[in-house]
Amino acid sequence: xxxxxxxxxxxxxxxxxxxxxxxxxxxxxxxxxxxxxxxxxxxxxxxxxxxxxxxxxxxxxxxxxxxxxxxxxxxxxxxxxxxxxxxxxxxxxxxxxxxxxxxxxxxxxxxxxxxxxxxxxxxxx
Numbered sequence: 579x580x581x582x583x584x585x586x587x588x589x590x591x592x593x594x595x596x597x598x599x600x601x602x603x604x605x606x607x608x609x610x611x612x613x614x615x616x617x618x619x620x621x622x623x624x625x626x627x628x629x630x631x632x633x634x635x636x637x638x639x640x641x642x643x644x645x646x647x648x649x650x651x652x653x654x655x656x657x658x659x660x661x662x663x664x665x666x667x668x669x670x671x672x673x674x675x676x677x678x679x680x681x682x683x684x685x686x687x688x689x690x691x692x693x694x695x696x697x698x699x700x701x702x703x
Contacts, residue, residue: 615671
């Protein structure tokens with residue numbers, strides 16, 4: 579499966595942004611899709627994930643009140659709605675997918691087999 583992340587851009591603090599991770603090559607049915615981000619000089623960190631079939635969602639504790647992950651059936655994509663963004667949310671956001679992730683691996687980037695290119699999110703203060 580090929581993944582294409584989009585929707586990044588420049589947004590003011592307190593604003594909203596919606597990222598999309600569109601898949602091609604095959605349907606996302608059966609996959610777990612995750613969002614990760616990496617800020618300059620920092621390690622990549624888990625943001626959120628969704629199991630396509632069950633729609634179960636998982637979030638980084640620090641982001642769950644502001645970010646929402648969902649699936650878009652018609653577009654074969656996973657969305658990340660970012661609300662009340664902060665300058666600390668500035669990062670390159672990546673989406674990833676895998677068909678056989680255990681619960682303990684969902685937050686672990688290296689366990690995902692497929693990755694899209696990143697999309698830059700910049701939050702101005």
